[in-house]
Amino acid sequence: MPDGLTTRTFLFTDLEGSTRLWEEEPDAMRVSLERHDELVRAAIEAHGGDVFSSAGDSFAAAFATADEAVRAALDAQLSLAAERWTVSRPLKARIGLHTDAALMQNGRYLNRPLNRCSRLMATAHGGQVVWLRGDCGARSSRARRRQ
Numbered sequence: 001m002p003d004g005l006t007t008r009t010f011l012f013t014d015l016e017g018s019t020r021l022w023e024e025e026p027d028a029m030r031v032s033l034e035r036h037d038e039l040v041r042a043a044i045e046a047h048g049g050d051v052f053s054s055a056g057d058s059f060a061a062a063f064a065t066a067d068e069a070v071r072a073a074l075d076a077q078l079s080l081a082a083e084r085w086t087v088s089r090p091l092k093a094r095i096g097l098h099t100d101a102a103l104m105q106n107g108r109y110l111n112r113p114l115n116r117c118s119r120l121m122a123t124a125h126g127g128q129v130v131w132l133r134g135d136c137g138a139r140s141s142r143a144r145r146r147q
Contacts, residue, residue, distance in 0.1 A: 003106070008062040009069035009099040010109070010117040011049065013040055013076070015057040016092045016126030028086040033057055035083060036091050043076035052109060060117075062109060066099050066131075073097060073129045081127065092126025099132075 015036065021029045036057065044051055044061045047068040053060040063069035073095045085091055098117035103110045116132060124130045 003104055005101045006104050007099065007101045008064065008109070008113075009066040009097055010102070010113055011044065011059070011061045011063065011069050011073055012096045012117045012121040013059045013093045014121055016094055017089075018057045018091075021087050021089075021091075025087050028088075031086045032091055035085075036080065036093075039079040039083065040076045040093065043072045043079060046075065047072035060114075062102075066097070069097050069099075070129075070131070077127060077129060094121050094124035094126055095129045096121025096124060097129060097131035 018029070018033075021032075037054070040059055041051060041054075044059065047063065048065075049061040049063045049068065049072050051059055051061045061069075061072070063072065076093060076095065080091055080093055083091070096117050096119070098113055098120055100113035100116070102113040120130045120132055
């Protein structure tokens, strides 16, 4: 993708309570995390998403349209909820979605939309998807300042 501003819907995931599971059930968690990764990556890729970062039990992906991102998020949540886990309790992902223009530079997404998506994800509970579309509030703020 060429450098410059591009509008994308970003999807960030994180597992709720995974640190505790790693401490209490490391062997079972290793197996569960591998399956989690397969399910989440499959949901993202099935809907045209591009995983641009993953670490630990988290994913960051970009989608050309919000519809694709929402479908991927819902498919990921449904797949995770249906799975029979090797750990003592179900793995539940917090998912944040944010649509906005992001700067692409040297093959990496940069700037505020990524921070917002991460913060949105952090507000969710396991099993939830939280979505904020672009500069909804910013437009009304700018309009008020002009008056």
